[in-house]
Amino acid sequence: MLTELREKMLLNTLVFETLGAPEKEREFKIKSLKKWGFDLLFGKKNGQDSYFVAAEDKHKSGDTYESEGSSYEVTEVLKELPKNKKIYAHIEMIEGRAYLCADLREGDENIEILRLPAGEILLAYLKKHKFIKVIEALHNLGSAASLVKHHGEEGKPLPFEELPPIPRRFLRDAKKIEKEMGFGRIALAYFGENKEGKARYWMGWMVPTIALFDEHIAQKIDKTLAEFK
Incomplete structure (x- = not known):
């Protein structure tokens, strides 16, 4: 049964896609x-x-x-x-x-x-180069890799127009990386801040697995993930 909270997440999560198949090689x-x-x-x-x-x-x-x-x-x-x-x-x-x-x-x-x-x-490569944010977000691997990051209690996601600077910057930078990779899918549900002023959010990002083996790309993704604490 779809709960009210899950329905709000379903209807209001922001999704940005660079469509196509993950790069072949x-x-x-x-x-x-x-x-x-x-x-x-x-x-x-x-x-x-x-x-x-x-x-x-x-x-x-x-x-x-x-x-x-x-x-x-x-x-x-x-x-x-x-x-x-x-x-x-x-x-x-x-x-x-x-x-x-x-x-x-x-x-x-x-x-x-x-x-x-x-x-x-x-994993050995990411650890060696201290791409810790990628390691923390890495959820599973196929031809595309699933990165997931979340913090705080879920609620109704804010529309794009109401997003504060940090999630806006994250989306802007992530979309630039997607364009460079030629494939990707970002899903962001940003719920605002908690009483301590910390961001509450859920983020899912799909990227080509082979691109993570490129130090230039992995470094950019790691830096972008670090924008969310």
């Missing part, structure tokens, strides 16, 4: 791999020349090791991308779980270098 630099906690290596995989990744600083030139049924011989720990090759990463859903997949690409040649659960990598 995003290009990254080799330094992004390092920030995610990986080195790009060149050597032999099962006896064949190949590129692959390993945990940062775990292996050096000349190392041999085995992992998940494959044998590896490290020739070089790369500091720069090989000429004409680029890194593209995307999110792939497998049985309800998001995986971060990265490919080293040159023309039609595509070498998969990474396929691991996205959540563990993302």
Whole structure:
């Protein structure tokens, strides 16, 4: 049964959307791999020349090791991308779980270098760079990530025209980020302030998961979330 309060929330929550599907993939630099906690290596995989990744600083030139049924011989720990090759990463859903997949690409040649659960990598990356507000708001991950933040007792949401400067600034900045990402959905129910003068609100924000692996975007989202205490 829909309560009176839930009906007020339903009818008065502000929603701003940048429609479309979350971006299919995003290009990254080799330094992004390092920030995610990986080195790009060149050597032999099962006896064949190949590129692959390993945990940062775990292996050096000349190392041999085995992992998940494959044998590896490290020739070089790369500091720069090989000429004409680029890194593209995307999110792939497998049985309800998001995986971060990265490919080293040159023309039609595509070498998969990474396929691991996205959540563990993302949390470690966000903690490393102290994007605490994103961590606190992160609710679940798919091809899009759900960010949720709330404070105080719920009530009837204020219309846009009555919003004070802080929620207005939040919406303005969030919409700019959405435009840059090409996808997003912001839902804001702002209820005013409590007796102590603190904001009461509920906010839900959907963003492309792969965009959170971009330090530039993650930093902007973290800063925008910080506008709400």
